[in-house]
Amino acid sequence: MQIGVFAKTFAGTEALPVLRAAKTAGYETAQFNLACLGLPSMPDEIAPDVPGIIAAASKQTGVSIAAISATYNMIHPDPSVRDKGQRRLGHIIAAAKTMGTSLVTLCTGTRNAEDQWQHHPDNTALAAWRDLTTEMAKALQVAEQHGVHLGIEPELANVVSSAVHAKRLLDDMQSPNLRIILDPANLFETASSPERQRLVEEAVDLLGPHIAMAHAKDRNANGEFVAAGKGVIDFKHFVTQLRCAEFVGPLVTHGLAEDEAAGVAQFLRGVVAS
Numbered sequence: 001m002q003i004g005v006f007a008k009t010f011a012g013t014e015a016l017p018v019l020r021a022a023k024t025a026g027y028e029t030a031q032f033n034l035a036c037l038g039l040p041s042m043p044d045e046i047a048p049d050v051p052g053i054i055a056a057a058s059k060q061t062g063v064s065i066a067a068i069s070a071t072y073n074m075i076h077p078d079p080s081v082r083d084k085g086q087r088r089l090g091h092i093i094a095a096a097k098t099m100g101t102s103l104v105t106l107c108t109g110t111r112n113a114e115d116q117w118q119h120h121p122d123n124t125a126l127a128a129w130r131d132l133t134t135e136m137a138k139a140l141q142v143a144e145q146h147g148v149h150l151g152i153e154p155e156l157a158n159v160v161s162s163a164v165h166a167k168r169l170l171d172d173m174q175s176p177n178l179r180i181i182l183d184p185a186n187l188f189e190t191a192s193s194p195e196r197q198r199l200v201e202e203a204v205d206l207l208g209p210h211i212a213m214a215h216a217k218d219r220n221a222n223g224e225f226v227a228a229g230k231g232v233i234d235f236k237h238f239v240t241q242l243r244c245a246e247f248v249g250p251l252v253t254h255g256l257a258e259d260e261a262a263g264v265a266q267f268l269r270g271v272v273a274s
Contacts, residue, residue: 003268004029004066004252013038015057022063026265029066029250042088051098058100065100066250071107073116074135075128075159096148105151108160119157128159133172143177151212153181163203180207183215184238189223208245217255227256229267239271
């Protein structure tokens with residue numbers, strides 16, 4: 001497994017300094033975000049030189065681009081908002097390989113119109129699922145044209161709120177270009193140690209062959225997000241389960257402050273080496 005980090009962890013609006021900071025902190029790969037160039041994460045257009053700038057910085061630093069973030073609310077209650085997100089996603093998909101990656105990360109979304117990471121009771125409605133599959137079919141058609149994979153992540157607040165829902169979406173879409181990003185901290189808010197382990201094992205069992213990336217953030221006993229290694233998640237157990245599923249991709253941390261980055265890299269290296 002390669003130890004990686006969200007590029008947004010580091011301050012800066014140029015690719016080279018941001019990736020140098022990731023390298024200095026001990027990371028070998030990064031999930032990139034166009035915000036690291038001072039751009040919107042989902043811009044209306046991408047200048048022709050931008051993908052090459054990212055690729056050149058990756059080559060110069062030796063920090064590979066594990067994925068590019070392209071999250072928008074895929075089930076926003078306003079169809080015009082979804083359409084705008086879909087157009088912007090298309091620009092990122094088209095540029096991804098030139099940036100140095102074939103994985104584009106998504107947010108399956110919520111009926112909450114204000115925040116794509118906040119739960120809404122209508123997320124469980126059949127209409128929400130229908131909107132998701134319609135939106136995902138459009139995105140996958142573009143991804144397939146460009147030879148790019150789309151990564152979705154079970155998130156408690158989103159329409160794909162569990163490993164079971166993620167497997168349902170895989171079954172519904174039937175596309176090899178749809179992949180999974182798995183973060184153990186997104187499988188529960190508060191849970192006992194046996195329940196946490198059960199949820200991780202269930203998720204890897206259901207999704208293992210489809211996992212393209214693992215995420216590593218943590219939760220404390222009150223359910224608040226903290227940096228990996230500072231909470232209740234048993235990362236050795238998580239990595240063991242990933243290995244049993246023959247996962248060899250990147251383990252990418254986020255939800256940490258820049259001054260925590262080096263310590264988290266050391267912690268994750270220790271977990272992977274054990």
